[in-house]
Amino acid sequence: MKCRKCDEKAVIHMRQHKLALCKNHYLDWIPEQTQRFIHDYMMFDPADRVLLAVSGGKDSLALWDVLSRLGYQVDGLYIGLGIDEGISYSAESQRITEDFAAAHDLVLLIYDIEENEGSDIPTAASLTRRGRDRPCSICGLSKRHIMNRIAVDNDYDVLVTGHNLDDEAAVLFGNTLNWLSAYLQRQGPVLQSRSGLVKKAKPFFRFYERETTAYALLRGIDYMYDECPHAVGAKSIYYKQLLNRLETDRPGAKLSFYLSFLRAKETMSFISEGDDVELILHPCTSCGQPTSAPDLCTYCRTWVEVRSRRVTMLEQGIES
Amino acid sequence: MIAHIHLRDQEFKVRSGMTIRSALLRLDIQPEAVLPTRGGELLTDDEILQEGDEIRLIAVISGGTY
Numbered sequence: 001m002k003c004r005k006c007d008e009k010a011v012i013h014m015r016q017h018k019l020a021l022c023k024n025h026y027l028d029w030i031p032e033q034t035q036r037f038i039h040d041y042m043m044f045d046p047a048d049r050v051l052l053a054v055s056g057g058k059d060s061l062a063l064w065d066v067l068s069r070l071g072y073q074v075d076g077l078y079i080g081l082g083i084d085e086g087i088s089y090s091a092e093s094q095r096i097t098e099d100f101a102a103a104h105d106l107v108l109l110i111y112d113i114e115e116n117e118g119s120d121i122p123t124a125a126s127l128t129r130r131g132r133d134r135p136c137s138i139c140g141l142s143k144r145h146i147m148n149r150i151a152v153d154n155d156y157d158v159l160v161t162g163h164n165l166d167d168e169a170a171v172l173f174g175n176t177l178n179w180l181s182a183y184l185q186r187q188g189p190v191l192q193s194r195s196g197l198v199k200k201a202k203p204f205f206r207f208y209e210r211e212t213t214a215y216a217l218l219r220g221i222d223y224m225y226d227e228c229p230h231a232v233g234a235k236s237i238y239y240k241q242l243l244n245r246l247e248t249d250r251p252g253a254k255l256s257f258y259l260s261f262l263r264a265k266e267t268m269s270f271i272s273e274g275d276d277v278e279l280i281l282h283p284c285t286s287c288g289q290p291t292s293a294p295d296l297c298t299y300c301r302t303w304v305e306v307r308s309r310r311v312t313m314l315e316q317g318i319e320s
Numbered sequence: 321m322i323a324h325i326h327l328r329d330q331e332f333k334v335r336s337g338m339t340i341r342s343a344l345l346r347l348d349i350q351p352e353a354v355l356p357t358r359g360g361e362l363l364t365d366d367e368i369l370q371e372g373d374e375i376r377l378i379a380v381i382s383g384g385t386y
Contacts, residue, residue, distance in 0.1 A: 001364045011362040012355075020364060057382060166381070213380040214355055214362060227382060240381050244352040248345075 012214050015251035023218050030215045031066050034203050038070075041190050043201035048157035050074045051198075053147050054100075054108070056093030056224040058216040059162030061100055063204050065219055067160075068104060075156075076101055079146055080112035081139060082120020085229035090120075093224045100221070109154075111146055117303050119310065122230075127309040128302055134230055138302060145299035149289055151198040163202040166209040169254045170239040172261055184270040188262065195281040196290035208254065209240075323373035327354065340375060341365035353381050 001010040003022035010020035021029055037043070044050055050067065054060040054076040067074045078097045083089045094110070101108035114120040119127070121142065125135030151159045168189070175183045189206075193199040204212055216223055231237060246253045281290035284297035291297035296304065325332045325343060334343045340356045340363060354377040356363045369375070 001366050010364050013364040013366065023362075058380075059382070208352070209380045209382065210352060210355060213378060217355065217357075217362060217378065231382075237381060241350065241353070244350040244381075247352045248350055 011218065012211070014208070014211065016208070016247075016255050026214065027218055030062075030207070030211070031069050033206070034063075034066050035070055037189075037206055038201075038203050041201070043160070043190055043203060044072070044158045044199075046072060048073070049155065051109075051147075051151045051154070051156040051159050052076050053143070053159065053161045054078050054097050055162075056096040056100075057162070058221070058223040059164055059167075059204060059209075059212050061097070061162075061221050061223050062212050062216040062219070063160070063162040064100070064106065065104070065221060066215070067203070068106065074160075075107040075109060077109045077111065077147060077150055079143055080110065080114070081142075082112075082114045083122060083135075083228065083230065085122075087226060087229065089224075089226065089229060092226075096222055096224055109150060111150060113142060113146075117306070119306055124303070124306045127306045127313075129305075136230055136234070139230075141299055141302060145289060145297070148196075148198055149287065152196060152289075156198060158199045158201055160201045160203060162204055162212070164204045164207050164209050164212050165254060165258060166240050166243070167236070168202070168205050169243055169258045170236045172258055173239045173243060174235060181270045184261075185265075188265065196283065196288075197281075206255070206259075321371040323369040323371065323375065325375045325377060327377040328379065334369065336369045336371045336373065338369055339365060340367050340369060343369060344377075349377070354379055 001013055001020045002008070003010045003025055004019055005025045006022060008022035008024070011023050012026055013020040050072055052060065052064055052067065052074050054064060055078070064074060064076060076097065078094060080094055081090050084091070098108060100106075117124070121135050121139050125138045128138060147159055168187075172184075172187060175187060189202045191197075191200040243254050243257075281292055283289065284291045284300055285295050286300040287297065289297055289299070293301070321336045322333050323336045323343070325334060325347070327349065332347050334346070341351050344351050344354070344365065351365050356365060356367070357376050357378060358373060363375070
């Protein structure tokens, strides 16, 4: 198969676009399209200070690479979760991220949860009702809270993440399946800032996961190939597999599903009268971050519970 | 006439002469979930498998990073 733009051999065929490109044209196409999305969806400007959540995975590192090539001022934030599970998952992902930042002369902020909160994520999960079965809930809660806090405290204009089309379509699928109308109303590639919440954007939201992976490989970006060990059996991965089955039979189905949803949101509301969507937010009495809860935010309440249980266990001589 | 397809720690033997896409579908591997490579080079899935080919598939689906 030949490249659409030249006679070179194509390295990727994107059926949803009926487009095949060679390596050189593909490595230009991804940044060009990303810039178009940033502009069309009014995500941020070149003068904005951008904080990118990086995990060492292909999407966040590929996005950091693209945004740097486009000339944006992008600092990275890595959150150390303390996940080991026999493969030194967090340590390795941190090393990969640090190496990438150093090689590209980029600023990387590192926040280690165990250093700051006294427990890593798996230990904290085992000590809470919220995380007892698997740590994903407390992990997500902690990451969202920390990302916002660091972005706000350091005066960043926007927080970006490497979420791709497959991520967004899987979330949309789950929200639709369960008709989570409040989540549907809030889902989108850009979330405006409000009440202490920094603006958030997802510049890769229209790329398939296959495309961001291809970009990382062709750019020679070293990324964390192993999945988080706690992702096994995750609903998001199951939904992605279902959507990929659909995509195999109907190229473009995933993209059409998501873009149709965004168009629908422009003209209709997913919530019914009486649904509690626009929560009233006020500062947490401990950390000052916005919360709808009356006193402590969910993050602070969770970590208070973790510390309290640890103290109890230490007093009882129980190893966590 | 055999070609080899590798995905993580699994190895599959398939008959050469068919496209990579056909081979993936026969193996119940979703073409959208992988990127085929040979010798470190990306391939499009219309590539015809040759005898002795060693195709390594890169899995693209993730769920644990952001």
